[in-house]
Amino acid sequence: MSTINKHILNPNKWVELHADYLYNYTISRINNQDTAKDIVQDTFFAALKAMDNFQGKASERTWLISILKRKIIDHYRKINSIKGRAEVKMNFYSDGDREGEWIEERVPSSWNSEIEKVIENNELSDALDKCINALPEKYGIVFRMKTMQQFETEEICKELDITSSNLWVIIHRARTQLRKCMEDSWFKN
Amino acid sequence: MKLTCDEATTICDKNQYNEATLWEKIKLSFHLFLCNKCGLYTRQNTTMSKCYEGHVKLRKVNKPCLSEKEKRHIEEEIKSRIEPSTSNIE
Numbered sequence: 001m002s003t004i005n006k007h008i009l010n011p012n013k014w015v016e017l018h019a020d021y022l023y024n025y026t027i028s029r030i031n032n033q034d035t036a037k038d039i040v041q042d043t044f045f046a047a048l049k050a051m052d053n054f055q056g057k058a059s060e061r062t063w064l065i066s067i068l069k070r071k072i073i074d075h076y077r078k079i080n081s082i083k084g085r086a087e088v089k090m091n092f093y094s095d096g097d098r099e100g101e102w103i104e105e106r107v108p109s110s111w112n113s114e115i116e117k118v119i120e121n122n123e124l125s126d127a128l129d130k131c132i133n134a135l136p137e138k139y140g141i142v143f144r145m146k147t148m149q150q151f152e153t154e155e156i157c158k159e160l161d162i163t164s165s166n167l168w169v170i171i172h173r174a175r176t177q178l179r180k181c182m183e184d185s186w187f188k189n
Numbered sequence: 190m191k192l193t194c195d196e197a198t199t200i201c202d203k204n205q206y207n208e209a210t211l212w213e214k215i216k217l218s219f220h221l222f223l224c225n226k227c228g229l230y231t232r233q234n235t236t237m238s239k240c241y242e243g244h245v246k247l248r249k250v251n252k253p254c255l256s257e258k259e260k261r262h263i264e265e266e267i268k269s270r271i272e273p274s275t276s277n278i279e
Contacts, residue, residue: 011271012268012271015260015263016260016264019255020254020255023253023255027253037259040255041266044266044267045266045267048271091195092194099195100193100196101194102194107226108230111236122247124243124244125243125248128241147241147245148244148248150245153206153208168199168202168203171203172202175202175237176198176202176230178237179230179233179237183233
């Protein structure tokens with residue numbers, strides 16, 4: 001019955017000690033400040049309700065993160081189930097004789113001065129941000145986790161509860177859409 | 190052995206993260222040998238990966254965080270939700 005080494009919860013200190021960490025954790029997955037703030041807030045509220053279940057085995061932060069992870073999955077499932085909203089633009093025919101072939105107006109065309117335009121600069125980054133933010137949210141989340149945060153495939157699949165082939169289809173659709181978006185807004189100018 | 194353009198570019202995208210299997214790479218090379226459109230996609234894809242890399246480096250500098258005002262708001266919400274009986278935490 002020893003209480004030595006048992007972690008305790010102190011909700012009065014949660015914001016001070018953990019809010020920034022949870023917020024960063026969330027924003028690196030869901031790049032929307034308002035949504036991220038809501039998720040962090042909901043996490044604290046859910047944690048308050050679940051305090052009785054805390055056994056003191058994990059640290060306070062680890063326990064809060066486990067609740068946050070569930071909130072993120074819930075969010076991902078929610079946006080995944082909203083049908084017909086901001087669907088990604090198709091780049092290939094999805095049925096008929098030409099299934100899997102490029103749709104004419106989405107075929108890559110050559111870019112002007114490709115090399116000079118690839119430098120680390122703010123305008124390029126802004127153009128990329130615009131294109132990435134125009135992706136349907138569920139594609140944006142997976143794309144950011146894989147490409148920006150450089151998570152392992154397995155980790156993303158576990159966190160979002162998707163299969164790896166599912167992940168690659170999403171990455172593929174995101175990247176083909178981004179290519180086209182950057183072609184129109186950056187490389188062709 | 191034969192891939193559609195959709196499948197070929199999916200492997201190409203996977204390959205940008207070095208996660209395509211050997212067999213996938215063989216099938217992709219075979220497709221690229223015959224298909225100019227996907228060849229162009231592949232070249233541009235490498236350029237895009239460089240853009241993303243630069244983007245990551247640039248964006249790592251500014252880490253977003255919650256404002257003090259937002260934090261205080263959450264703090265107050267938490268306080269108001271702590272019931273009197275549980276406010277004295279052991």
